[in-house]
Amino acid sequence: MSRQFARDKPIYLQVIDQIIQEIVSGERVLGEKLPSVRELAITLGVNPNTIQRVYRELDQRQITITKRGQGTFVTEDKQLVDRMREDLKTQYIEQLVLDMEALGFSKHEILQSLKEGE
Amino acid sequence: MSRQFARDKPIYLQVIDQIIQEIVSGERVLGEKLPSVRELAITLGVNPNTIQRVYRELDQRQITITKRGQGTFVTEDKQLVDRMREDLKTQYIEQLVLDMEALGFSKHEILQSLKEGE
Amino acid sequence: MSRQFARDKPIYLQVIDQIIQEIVSGERVLGEKLPSVRELAITLGVNPNTIQRVYRELDQRQITITKRGQGTFVTEDKQLVDRMREDLKTQYIEQLVLDMEALGFSKHEILQSLKEGE
Amino acid sequence: MSRQFARDKPIYLQVIDQIIQEIVSGERVLGEKLPSVRELAITLGVNPNTIQRVYRELDQRQITITKRGQGTFVTEDKQLVDRMREDLKTQYIEQLVLDMEALGFSKHEILQSLKEGE
DNA sequence: GTGGTCTAGACCACT
C-alpha cells in the first residue's frame, strides 16, 4: 500500500476510495485490523491528521469501526460490503454509459467493444 | 456551453475534454468556427488566459487550427476525428475494465450489468 | 455568542450543540447565514480548524449547507428542524428519568418537583 | 461496579458521581466500607492514582471518611446524604428546565411529555 | 502502543 497521489483530488478522498476498493475486492477481510493512523501515514508519506480524517469518515459510513487504544477495523457487516460492491458496480457502469453516449456511441457499440476484448 | 466545474481537475483540462467531446460527438462539425477566446472566457466565467491555453493545446494536437485574425476552427481532418473517437472509446472501456477488476468483478459480470440496463 | 468552554467535552461538540440549540429554539432562522469560519473562530477564541470541523459535521447532518466562497447557511428544511426539536425533547426527558431513577426517585416525585416550580 | 467510561469527562469525576449515586440511592448504606483503592482500581480497570483522587475528593466533601490502615467508609451523617439527595434532585430538574427552555419549550410542555410516559 | 482533539499557519479554489 504505497502510491503516488494524483494532485487533482483531495488525498483523504483518494485514500478512502483506495481502502473501500481493498475491502470490496476482498483484499481486506471483514473484521481485519487496518494499519494504525501513524503507520499508514508513514507508509503513504502523509500527515497523520489526514489519515485520522480518513478513518473518521470511514467510521461515519460504518465501513470501519474504531476502538480507542486498539485501532481501526473493517466492519463485520457482510451485507454492507456487498451493498457497496453493487453500488460501485452500478455507479461505474452508469458513468461509462453517460460518457459514451456523450461521445455519440450507442449502447450496442459499447457492448460490442467490450466483447471484442479490449 | 455553460457549466459548473469539478473542483478536482485543472479547469483548462476540463474545457479541453469538453470541446473534444463536442467535436467527437458531432455537436461541432469539421471546420466549424469555435467561439473567440474572449467570448468563451465570458461564457464559462473563466480567465481568458485559461482559454488561450485550451486553444493552444488543441492546436498542438491538431484538433483545431488557429488563424491569426480569424479565430479558431475545428480541424477538417475527418480521419483524425474518427481516430479520436475510437481512442476515447477504447480508453473509457479499458478504464472501466480496470476499475471493475480492481473491485473483483469479472468481465462476464460487467457485460451482464450492461445488458440488464445498468 | 461568546462563552467559556467546559473542559470535559470536545470544543467542537460543544459548539455543534450550541448552534443546534440556537436553530431549534428559533434564535437562528431557516436559511440564515452563519458567521464565517474565521469570524466565529475569533468570537469563540478558538482555532479556525475547529470551527471548520463544526460546520463540516453540521453539513453532514444536513443541518447546514455550505456554499464555497459564500458561507454556511442554516438548512431551509423546516421538517428537519422540527424533528430535531422533538428528538432533543425526548432525549433530555428520558435522560432525566434515568438519572432520577438511579437516585431512587419515582416518576411521581419528579412530576411533583417540577410542578413545585424549582 | 464495572462499566464503560464516557469519553468526554474525566474518569475520576465519573467515578465520584457514580459512588455518590450509589450512596444516595441506598445501594451503599451509611458507614459501609468502600472497596480499597487497589481493589476498585482493578475492578474499574483504572489507574490506582485515579481512585486515590476520587476518595480524596469524597473525603473533602465529607461524603466519605478515610481511616489510615482501615479503608474508606461512607459517612454516618444521614442528614448529609439526605441533603445530597435533595440537591441532586433539584440540580437535575433545574438543568432540565434550563435546557428545555433554551430549546423554546414551556414548562407545560415538559410536564406533558413526562406524563405521556415516553 | 492506540486514537482524539486542538493549535498555528500555509496554500488553494471559488465569488
Next chain:
DNA sequence: GTGGTCTAGACCACA
C-alpha cells in the same frame, strides 16, 4: 472575502 485541504507538532485518554 469565503470555505477546503494539508502539515507539523502538542497534549490527552485509553489499553
